[in-house]
Structure formats: C-alpha cells, structure tokens
Amino acid sequence: MTAIDPTAHLTAEQIEELGRELDAIRDEVIAGRGEKDAAYIRKVISAQRKLELVSRGVLLFSLFPPAWLIGTAGLSVAKIMDNMEIGHNILHGQWDWMRDPKIHSTTWEWDHVSPADQWKHSHNELHHTYTNVIGKDNDLGYGIMRVDEDQKWHPFHLGQPLWNFINACFFEYGIAAYDLELGKNLHKRRRKNPEFRAQAKAVGRKIRKQVLKDYVIHPLLSGPSFLPTLAATFTANLVRNIWSHSVIMCGHFPEGVQVFERRSIKGETRGQWYLRQMMGSANISGSKAMHFMTGNLSHQIEHHLFPDLPSNRYAEVAVKVRALFEKYELEYVTGPLPKQVFSAWRKVFRLSLPNKKPKVKTPAREQELVAA
Amino acid sequence: MTSTALRSRAWKLLEMVTTPLLPSDYLDLVSPLRAGADLRGRIEAVHAETRDAATIVIRPGRGWRGHTAGQYVRIGVDVDGVRLWRAYSLTSPANRQDGRVTITVKAIPDGKVSNHLVRRAKPGTLIQLDQATGDFVLPEVKPAKVLYLTAGSGITPVMGMLRDTEFDDVVMVHCAPQPQDVIFRSELHDLAADKKLRLTEVHTDTDGMLDIAAADKKLRLTEVHTDTDGMLDIARLDELVPDWAERETWACGPAGMLDAAERHWSEHGVPERLHTERFRPSVVVAGDGGEVTFSTTGKTVDADGATPLLEVGEEAGVLMPSGCRMGICFGCVTPLKAGAVRDLRTGEITEAEPGVLIQTCVSAAAGPCDIEQ
Numbered sequence: 001m002t003a004i005d006p007t008a009h010l011t012a013e014q015i016e017e018l019g020r021e022l023d024a025i026r027d028e029v030i031a032g033r034g035e036k037d038a039a040y041i042r043k044v045i046s047a048q049r050k051l052e053l054v055s056r057g058v059l060l061f062s063l064f065p066p067a068w069l070i071g072t073a074g075l076s077v078a079k080i081m082d083n084m085e086i087g088h089n090i091l092h093g094q095w096d097w098m099r100d101p102k103i104h105s106t107t108w109e110w111d112h113v114s115p116a117d118q119w120k121h122s123h124n125e126l127h128h129t130y131t132n133v134i135g136k137d138n139d140l141g142y143g144i145m146r147v148d149e150d151q152k153w154h155p156f157h158l159g160q161p162l163w164n165f166i167n168a169c170f171f172e173y174g175i176a177a178y179d180l181e182l183g184k185n186l187h188k189r190r191r192k193n194p195e196f197r198a199q200a201k202a203v204g205r206k207i208r209k210q211v212l213k214d215y216v217i218h219p220l221l222s223g224p225s226f227l228p229t230l231a232a233t234f235t236a237n238l239v240r241n242i243w244s245h246s247v248i249m250c251g252h253f254p255e256g257v258q259v260f261e262r263r264s265i266k267g268e269t270r271g272q273w274y275l276r277q278m279m280g281s282a283n284i285s286g287s288k289a290m291h292f293m294t295g296n297l298s299h300q301i302e303h304h305l306f307p308d309l310p311s312n313r314y315a316e317v318a319v320k321v322r323a324l325f326e327k328y329e330l331e332y333v334t335g336p337l338p339k340q341v342f343s344a345w346r347k348v349f350r351l352s353l354p355n356k357k358p359k360v361k362t363p364a365r366e367q368e369l370v371a372a
Numbered sequence: 373m374t375s376t377a378l379r380s381r382a383w384k385l386l387e388m389v390t391t392p393l394l395p396s397d398y399l400d401l402v403s404p405l406r407a408g409a410d411l412r413g414r415i416e417a418v419h420a421e422t423r424d425a426a427t428i429v430i431r432p433g434r435g436w437r438g439h440t441a442g443q444y445v446r447i448g449v450d451v452d453g454v455r456l457w458r459a460y461s462l463t464s465p466a467n468r469q470d471g472r473v474t475i476t477v478k479a480i481p482d483g484k485v486s487n488h489l490v491r492r493a494k495p496g497t498l499i500q501l502d503q504a505t506g507d508f509v510l511p512e513v514k515p516a517k518v519l520y521l522t523a524g525s526g527i528t529p530v531m532g533m534l535r536d537t538e539f540d541d542v543v544m545v546h547c548a549p550q551p552q553d554v555i556f557r558s559e560l561h562d563l564a565a566d567k568k569l570r571l572t573e574v575h576t577d578t579d580g581m582l583d584i585a586a587a588d589k590k591l592r593l594t595e596v597h598t599d600t601d602g603m604l605d606i607a608r609l610d611e612l613v614p615d616w617a618e619r620e621t622w623a624c625g626p627a628g629m630l631d632a633a634e635r636h637w638s639e640h641g642v643p644e645r646l647h648t649e650r651f652r653p654s655v656v657v658a659g660d661g662g663e664v665t666f667s668t669t670g671k672t673v674d675a676d677g678a679t680p681l682l683e684v685g686e687e688a689g690v691l692m693p694s695g696c697r698m699g700i701c702f703g704c705v706t707p708l709k710a711g712a713v714r715d716l717r718t719g720e721i722t723e724a725e726p727g728v729l730i731q732t733c734v735s736a737a738a739g740p741c742d743i744e745q
Contacts, residue, residue: 027718038453049398056389093702099455099727102397105702106729109392124701209391217388273698307700 006258006331007275018328019271025320026306029313038098040312044085045103052078056218062228072232076239077293082111083244084295089311091120096308113207114176118199122179128307132252132259132280139252140259142167142174143183146351147252148259153354160352164345171241176203243293246341247284251300253344254282256333277304278325283318283334290337291315301332404498407434411501413447416472418493425478425525425555426490427463432473432501439504441466441536442529442622442649445475448500451488455500457726458485461529461624461649462504465536476555478525508622508649510537515620519613521633523547523625529649530622531556534563543613547625606632617642624649658712658721659739666690666745667709675737680716682732690745692732699734706732711741 010018055074062068087110089095095103109116122138130136134150141147144167145160167174177183180203185196214233222229258279265276284290284298291298291314299314302321309317325332335343386395396409404412413436417429430447439445444461460475479490508529518539520530527546534542548554606629609616617640623633630648637646660677664684669691675684682704685692695703699717708724713735715722721738722730732743 023717030718034452035450036453038450046401049393049401053398093705096702096705096729098450098453099725100450101727104729106705111392120701121695121703125695125703128700129696129698206392209388212388213391217385221389308702 007279010275010328014328015271015275016269017271018324019269019274021324022274022305022321023270025317026309029306029309029317033097033310033313037310037312038095038100041086041090041095041098041103041310044081048078048081048086051081059218059225059229059232060222061225062222062232063225068228068232072235075232075236076243079111079236079240080243080293083240084247084297085292085311086110086295087112087116088295088297091116092124093308094310111210112175113172113203113210114179115202115206118179118202119175122181124307128304130265131277131304132257133262133265133276134259135262136265138178138181139248142178145348147347149351149355150259150261151351153351157352161345161349164348168242168245169238171245172237173207176207179203246337247294247297249344250284250337250340251281251297253347254333254335254340255343255347256331257282274305277301278321278330280304281333282340283332284337284340285334286336288315301334405431405433409433409435411435411503413473413499413501415493415495415497415499417495418489420490421476421555422478422553422557424490424553425476426493427474427476428489428493429472429474430499430501431471436473436501437503439466439473440509441532442509443504443506443532444508444529444649445473445504446502447475449485449488449493451484455727456485457500459651461506461532463528463531463535465532467536476525476528476531478555506649508624508647509533510622511620514539517541517615517619518543519616519619519621520544520546521609521621521623521625521629523629524553525555525651526623526625526629526649527555529624531559533622534560543616543619545609545612547629606636609636617645620645620647622647622649624651658714658723662711662737662740664737664740665710665742667742668745677714677736677738678716679736680733681713681730681735681737681741681743684737685732685743685745692745694733697733699731702731704732705729707744709742709744712738713741714738 007015051074055071055078057071058067059071059075062071087108090103090108091105091110093105096105098104101107105120112119127137127139132140134140134148141151141160144156144163146153146157180196180199184190185193190196214237215230218233219226219229258276260276260280265272268276278301281301281304283301284294286298296311296314297303299318302309302314302317303311305321306317322332334340383395389395390398399406400409403409405414411433413430413432415428416431419427419429421427439462442461444459446457446459448455448457450456460477462473463476464472464474477486477489479487506529510533514537518541520533520542522530522544523546530544534544544560546554546560551557554560613619621633621637623630623646627650630650633646634643634648637643661675662677663672664675664681665672666685666688669689671688671690673684673688675681680697682692682694682697686694693704693706695701697704706729708722708728708730710724712721712723713730714720714737715731716734716736722728722735724741730743
C-alpha cells in the first residue's frame with residue numbers, strides 16, 4: 001500500500017455522489033439488456049461447444065503431429081472460453097435475467113475441478129464482497145502468498161515465487177483447494193466437520209470426472225494415439241491454467257492496486273464500497289480478441305463495480321467508468337498483459353522478503369472512517 | 373445384453389466424455405427437435421388474422437404427444453432476450469396431416485408475449501413447448517346439440533373444436549367489438565355457407581344485435597359487436613338461443629362473461645351442461661408490501677415494501693439461503709411462486725412465473741407473494 005491514501009482528497013459527499021453516478025451507469029445497461037445480448041452469449045456457447053467437439057475429434061488422430069498441434073490449440077482455447085467468458089460470467093448470474101434454465105447461475109457447471117456451487121460461494125460472496133480486505137478476501141495471495149506490505153511476513157513466503165508458479169500450472173486445483181479453505185479445514189478439529197467432508201467429497205467426484213474424461217476416456221478413444229492425446233489434454237489444461245492464473249493475477253496484484261484493513265469496511269456505505277472496488281482492481285488493455293479470451297476480466301474494474309452485468313457490456317461501461325476516475329482524480333490502473341503480469345510477478349518476488357521500511361500506518365481516510 | 377441396456381451403457385460412456393455437459397447439450401446444437409430432447413417447436417409461419425391477431429404455425433419436436441381439440445399449450449418465447457411462458461389454445465385440428473400445430477394469438481395492450489408473437493415473431497425461431505393440456509374438450513360421445521359461447525380470443529379453443537369435429541346441431545354466439553375484430557370471421561362464414569349448412573344473416577336494429585342465424589341448420593352463428601351493441605347481457609341468451617338450456621355448452625372469454633354464465637346456468641339448474649375455460653386466472657396488482665408466504669416452511673408474515681424478503685424470512689425463522697446481502701453474489705436466489713416483488717435498487721417489479729428466481733436480499737414484497745422456501 002502506498003503511504004498516501006489516493007482517495008484522501010474526496011469528501012464523504014463526493015463519494016456518495018460517485019456512488020450515484022455509478023448506479024446510473026448500471027441502471028442504463030440493465031434497461032438496455034435485450035435480444036442482442038442473449039444472442040451473444042448463445043453464440044459464444046455454441047462456438048465453444050463446436051470448437052471443443054472438433055478439437056477433440058482432431059485429437060483422435062494426434063499421432064499425426066499437425067493434428068496434435070491443431071487439436072491441442074483448439075482444445076486450449078475451448079477450455080479457456082468455457083472457464084472465462086462463459087463459466088465465470090454465467091456463474092456470476094450475469095445471464096440469469098434471460099430466465100433460460102440452461103444458461104443460469106443455479107444450473108451451470110464448468111470444465112473445472114472446483115464444483116460450481118463451491119466456487120460461487122468463495123468467489124462471488126467472499127471475494128467480490130470483501131475485495132482486497134486483508135483477512136477477509138482469500139483471493140489476496142490465495143492464503144499462500146504475501147501480495148501487500150501490510151500482510152505479515154513469514155519465512156514461508158520466501159518460497160512464494162515457486163508457490164505462485166506451481167499454483168499457475170495447477171490453478172484449477174489451487175482454486176478447488178481454496179474454495180474448500182483447505183488450509184483452515186485440514187486442522188485436526190475441523191477435518192471431521194460434516195459440511196467440509198461433504199464439500200470435499202463433491203470436489204473429489206468432480207476431479208474424478210474431469211480426470212476420467214481428459215486422461216482416460218479421450219486418450220482411450222484415440223486408440224494408437226493414446227499417449228499423444230494424453231499429452232494434448234494435459235497441455236490444454238496447463239495452457240488454460242496458466243492463462244487464467246495470469247489474467248486473474250492482473251486483476252488485483254499489479255502495482256498501484258490498494259488493499260484495505262478489516263476495520264476500514266465497518267459501516268461502509270454504497271459509495272465507499274464502490275470506491276474500494278475502483279481502487280482494488282486493475283484492468284488489462286488490448287484488442288477485442290484479448291478482452292474476449294480473458295472473459296472480459298480485462299475490464300476487472302468494471303466487473304468489480306458491476307459483477308452481474310453481462311460481460312459483453314463491460315467495454316462500453318469502461319468508457320464511462322474511466323471518465324469518472326478522471327472526474328474524481330483517481331488512478332485507473334491498466335496496462336497491456338505482459339506489463340501487468342510482470343508487475344504482479346515482481347511484487348510476488350519483492351514481497352517474498354520482509355519489508356525494508358517500517359510498516360506504513362493506516363491511511364487518513366480509513367482513520368477518519370474508524371473515527372466516524 | 374439387451375439393446376436397451378447396451379444403449380444406456382453407450383449413453384453413460386458418452387456422458388463421461390461430455391462431462392460437465394450432457395450429450396444432449398451437443399445434440400441440441402444440430403437437432404433441437406429430435407426425440408428425447410427437451411420439448412421445443414419451430415415457428416414455420418405467421419399468418420395475420422385481424423389487425424391484432426395472428427395464427428402461428430409451429431412444427432413441434434418429436435416428443436410432442438399430440439392434443440385434443442380445445443386444449444391449450446404453454447409456450448416459452450424469448451422476448452427481448454427474456455424467456456416468458458404463456459398458455460395459448462391450439463386452433464389446429466388434432467389430426468392435421470403435416471404434423472404441425474397452430475395457436476392463434478390476440479395482442480393485448482401491454483402484453484409482452486402476445487404483441488411479440490403477433491407483430492415480431494419470425495419463421496425459423498425456436499420456442500419452448502409443454503405438452504398440450506386442459507379439460508376444455510369435447511366428450512367422447514357426441515352431444516346432440518351444442519352451444520359455443522365465446523368472446524374475443526375466447527374463440528380460439530372453440531375454433532380448434534369446430535375444425536376437429538362436426539356436429540349435427542351447433543349454435544355459436546360470439547362477441548367482438550366490431551366485425552373486423554372477429555378472428556376467423558371468413559372461415560366461420562365459410563363453415564356456415566357450406567352446402568350442408570344454410571346461413572341467414574340478420575341485423576337486428578331494434579336490440580342492437582347483429583345476428584347471423586340459420587333457423588334449421590347445423591351451425592348457427594351469432595355475432596355480438598360490443599362496440600356498438602354493448603356487452604352481451606347473459607339474460608338475453610333466451611332470445612338469441614331459446615333452447616340454450618338443452619345444449620351442451622362450451623364458453624370461453626373474459627372472466628366477467630364466464631362468471632355471469634356460471635351464475636345463469638346454475639340458476640336454471642343445468643350447471644353440468646356448462647364447460648368454461650379461463651385465460652387469465654388473476655391479474656397481479658403491484659402494491660407496496662404485503663402478506664408473504666414461505667410455502668415450503670408454511671409460514672406467513674406481513675412485510676412492508678422496504679424490507680428485503682431475506683430479512684423478512686429470517687425474522688420469521690425461515691432458513692433462507694444468503695450470501696453477500698447486497699445483490700451481487702446470487703447466493704440467495706429463490707423461486708417466486710406467486711405475486712410480485714420490487715427490486716429495491718431499481719424499483720423494477722418482477723411477477724411470478726414458472727422458473728422465476730428472485731434475489732431475496734434486494735427484493736421486497738410488492739403485494740402478496742409466495743416464496744418457495
């Protein structure tokens with residue numbers, strides 16, 4: 001966290017006015033949602049299914065190197081589409097307004113080892129409500145890393161560049177583990193908690209299904225191409241994991257993103273909540289294809305302000321949100337993917353060591369809030 | 373191993389390949405009307421009937437089990453991207469050769485689905501279907517004398533019956549604002565003009581009725597034009613159809629007319645001769661707060677228009693699912709079975725329909741409602 005609170009210049013009234021302006025942006029999109037948006041998500045879902053089907057079909061002949069390359073690339077893209085633009089956003093309830101039971105947050109399941117309902121709890125409820133609040137938001141370093149000076153250093157953090165790399169490669173398992181709150185729940189006393197056991201079982205079943213599909217049945221169906229197909233599905237999962245890990249790291253870890261004290265959110269108003277989302281997220285700039293492949297999480301700031309707006313609308317919302325950042329003299333953290341990934345990784349390396357300077361005190365705004 | 377067992381094994385294997393999706397999710401891409409799919413239909417044509425009514429020709433999926441004349445079907449149509457379900461009477465005969473069915477829809481003011489179907493529906497569009505249902509049908513044994521008493525779009529189930537079954541003695545009294553508002557008017561007149569039927573058209577100036585009557589014919593058709601004639605007074609039925617009490621009667625139209633008919637038939641001691649079909653059982657009037665029923669738990673409490681239903685339920689001791697409590701995580705969504713709720717953020721009203729889920733943490737009662745929890 002920077003020594004100076006970047007929102008200190010705003011009065012309480014200005015913050016509430018900012019909140020009202022953001023509400024107006026949201027209302028406008030909601031009033032305009034319609035047939036075109038519905039057609040968009042159906043088209044994306046249909047394209048993803050066709051791409052996955054064709055890629056897996058091509059991989060049946062993966063003994064032939066060009067088939068391996070094309071099939072692996074196609075399957076990687078299909079898995080990324082499934083997780084990012086489709087799964088993540090549907091599970092956020094972005095498309096619930098269509099009242100289509102087949103495209104609904106309560107019925108959707110994704111190509112991921114964490115079952116949808118567990119992910120929805122840890123992601124939608126905990127991460128999106130308590131974004132970047134130390135001790136409340138598990139996304140902050142996923143409980144294994146130190147990503148802000150304000151987090152206490154522990155010798156365990158010396159290895160965090162390695163932990164982060166391993167987490168990137170097996171990201172879906174990392175997410176499943178942290179949706180289960182494994183770190184906390186593996187304590188002897190908690191291990192027998194029936195709720196935890198039921199959830200762990202559900203994860204086990206999901207892992208079994210995913211592994212059977214990717215590493216047993218599909219390779220077996222490939223006959224003589226068994227091993228190349230196995231390598232292909234492993235590669236596709238790896239590509240998907242590293243890609244989504246990178247995108248998500250860019251959302252909250254790059255330099256310039258703020259974190260918050262637990263007590264600073266006590267009695268938080270709607271305007272203050274919005275402001276925390278604005279200061280706690282970072283965007284990725286790039287082409288339309290780039291935004292699509294990130295599931296529009298490249299518009300992380302807009303997504304955090306309005307997590308339930310359809311993802312295809314974030315680009316137009318971003319223009320208005322950015323104007324508000326300028327109006328209220330706030331820093332809109334954004335940059336191209338390589339720059340943001342580098343920035344996030346540099347932080348992971350830097351914070352693996354204890355702070356050089358003495359710990360910075362709580363910024364002014366938060367002190368005011370606590371006093372108020 | 374039997375072939376069914378073999379097929380179910382093959383299906384299981386397919387499911388292992390397509391997980392977390394189902395094989396049907398992929399098959400739907402190419403063959404949404406196949407046997408075994410969720411029941412759907414494809415709109416193949418839209419024919420205008422009057423200035424605000426149209427007949428929709430639908431090719432139902434392979435799972436369609438057919439219908440009996442007079443029954444209705446629930447259809448799910450995407451209007452502005454939102455799936456809305458409505459019930460419409462089937463107007464095609466049950467034995468139509470090409471396997472298609474038709475519904476005839478009258479656009480009602482502010483009717484989202486009816487206006488969409490009449491004015492914007494395009495051939496090629498997929499819609500969701502339920503199986504035909506309803507007991508507004510003809511008995512297996514043909515009654516000797518029949519009366520159809522209809523108004524407005526209430527003519528639609530009766531048209532299905534008329535096209536399906538021929539009777540020896542049929543009288544029809546139909547009410548519509550003006551002649552050009554009568555759906556199927558030319559077909560009705562053709563039916564009456566059929567050589568087996570003779571039709572006399574009588575304009576009765578004295579009582580303001582337009583009466584098309586056939587004295588000794590199979591089909592007698594009476595049109596009441598409510599714009600010029602005023603609403604049909606059920607007591608005048610004696611004069612229009614003197615032998616109405618001897619006739620097996622099927623009535624369909626607005627609630628007021630049906631209520632009057634039920635009273636009339638009861639007063640004359642022949643309620644068993646009257647069969648009615650009501651289109652819109654009740655109209656939701658959005659208010660501010662109301663009685664909230666949690667039907668699974670069986671609790672009922674009064675709620676104001678400002679308290680989120682999540683809190684209302686928790687106060688009442690109902691085990692409510694909850695999450696962020698600010699409308700972003702969708703962890704609290706619960707089916708709204710009846711009534712209406714208001715979104716506390718936007719003021720938007722949501723009315724109960726099958727499949728409608730609401731976020732209880734940002735929704736308050738807008739009149740009496742029923743939450744499935």
